Amino acid sequence: MHIGVLTLKISLPGCRSLKEKRQRMGGLHERFGRNPAVAVCESADRDRLESSEWSFVVAAISPQKVESLCSEIEDKLQRTVDGRVLDVSRELL
Template identity: 60%
Template sequence: MHIAILTLTFALPGCSSLKEKRQRMGGLHARFGNTPSVAVCESGARDRHDASEWTFVIVGLYKRDIESQCSQIEKKIERTVDARVMNVERDFI
């Protein structure tokens, strides 16, 4: 069993309220949390309007499959989220 922790830090330029932040970052739970091998949560910068941090925990039998899933998550987020990805961290347990 392998576990990856994928943490993405976002900048939300021009975001002026927490409501707007939720709209721009919205749907991450719905898009990725329904996958049985993925858990997702907002893990940092919760009270800031102009930034956000999200952590994904991915579990699987093979490290290469988990790495592939991490890459898919990153690519989908870059295409669908109205924010700039500032940092990506991958840790394997």
């Protein structure tokens, strides 16, 4: 079993409330948490309106599958979130 951690720092310019922040992030828990190989959480900046950090823990049978899932998550997040991805880090455990 191989495990990877994908962390993304997202800028949400002009965000005025926590409710708006939740709407702009577009239900990441629901979207990515359905996959049994992925655990997702808002890992930092929970109370900051104009930024958010999300971490995804991915488990798979090979490092290549972990990388593939991380790439899918990153690509989908960049296309669907109403914000700008500032930083991406990946760590294979």
